[in-house]
Amino acid sequence: MRKLISLVLIVVSIISMAMFMPPVGGQLLITSSFGEFRGTGNRGPHFHMGADFSTQMRSGVPILAAADGWLVRVEIDEDDIYGNVVVLQHxxxxxxxxxxxxxxxxxxxxxxxxxxxxxxxRRIVVEFPERNIWFKAQEVIGYSGQTGEAAQPHCHFEIRNIDETVCYNPSDMLNIPKPADANFTVRGLMIDGERLNYTENEVYRFRGSWPKIAIDAVASVGRNVIGLRSLRLYFNNDLVYHIDFSEIRLEEFNNVWAVYTENSVADGYRYTAYYKLYPDKSSNVVKLNRFPELGQIPSRTNVTIVCEDVWKNEHEVKFVLERR
Structure with a gap:
């Protein structure tokens, strides 16, 4: 029975991942993930609300409809964050x-x-009648470029609900292959604001009832760094905090400081983003926060951070905390 349930779950997972087809042809290579920190643009610091796919830094590469659908809107604005945009309804x-x-x-x-x-x-938004202009799956809808705040030509792809109030993680609805050179890396650790080098099972000091832990962890693919899909914080094997990037409401577009520390940097050429694993500002991205009920944690506490990448591989970060 358990094997049957597991098989059903696997089939459901595969179906959900294959809900859309790739928006670019050839080998699908992700270069930026959903929920990453962005510090530039005329709308201020914000979440990355989609996924970026490589076009080998070339403009003019065909961008393809991810499924059958009709044209909803075209935005013409070379200076906005998004630049020139096409939106389809499916x-x-x-x-x-x-x-x-x-x-x-x-x-x-x-x-x-x-x-x-x-x-x-000037900025122009053209809306089209429902079901008037159709595109078949994998039909060309436009061509890659770097209009807007793009540092290099690429394909920025988003999946939204019908009223465009919620964005969903494309890695949950696309079959994105994992490159052979993809590696999980912990680039930095912060405890109570102090930057530290991470070493597995190292003992770190903290003050107060519980520590403010932040981590800079990514999947690296060549020269690109890819943000995480979720992070779970455990104290002595008890889950106390959970960040999950399965979806982000559009109203939270600028609510990045609820998830990232204020020394995070992303300007197109540098990316350093520390995930806050402690409560600060509220956000729907934070799925679990048990800090209010913790009280004072033990003077010596084993910490595990489970980091899930966009390919749903889990990586454990382990260390020990001792109160000063």
Whole structure:
């Protein structure tokens, strides 16, 4: 019976992962993940609300519809965070968004050209009638570019609900292959604001009833660093804190300081982001917070941080805390 249940869960998992097809052709290589910290842009520090996929730093690479759907909206704005955008509506109730485009599909190019000719290069949002202009799965909707705040040409891809109030993690709905050179790395640890080098099973000191732990941990793929999907903090094998990036509400776009420390940096060329594993500001990304009921933790406490990457591999970070 347990084997049957496990098999069913595996099948359901595979189906959910394959809900959408890749928005770029060829080998699918993720370069930035959902929920990562972003510190630039005219909207201020914010969460990365989608996933980025490589186009080998080339503009003009075809960007493909992730499923059958009709055109909802086109945004023309080279200076906004997203740059030029296409949004599709799908029969499964989701919408997909494709950003930083350098150009649009031939199917809609003449419409866009006429709008630009009339209104100029200001920000333009064109909304289309429901079920009027259709795209088949893997049909070209536009071309890769670096409009908006993109440092290099790539494909920025988002999955949203129908009223565009929630963004979902694309790694849960796409089959993203794990590169052979992907490695989990702990780049830094902070306890009570003090930066430390992480060594497994090391003893670290803390003050007060419980420590403020923050961790800079990523999956590295070549020159790219990929943020985590979730983090779970355990004290003496008891789960006390859980951050999960399965979805983020659009109203929390700028609520990054609830999850990241204020010395985090992401400017297109540098990425250093410490996840806060303690309560500060409220956020729906924080799924469990048992600190209010903890009281004072033991003077010597075993700590385990379970870090899950975008491929759902779990990596354990272990050390010991002793009160000063």
């Amino acid at each position: 029969e499964n109730g989701f919408r997909t968004l494709y950003a930083h485009l350098s150009g649009f599909s031939e199917k809609i190019k003449s419409i866009i050209d006429s709008v630009v000719a009339e209104f100029g290069r």
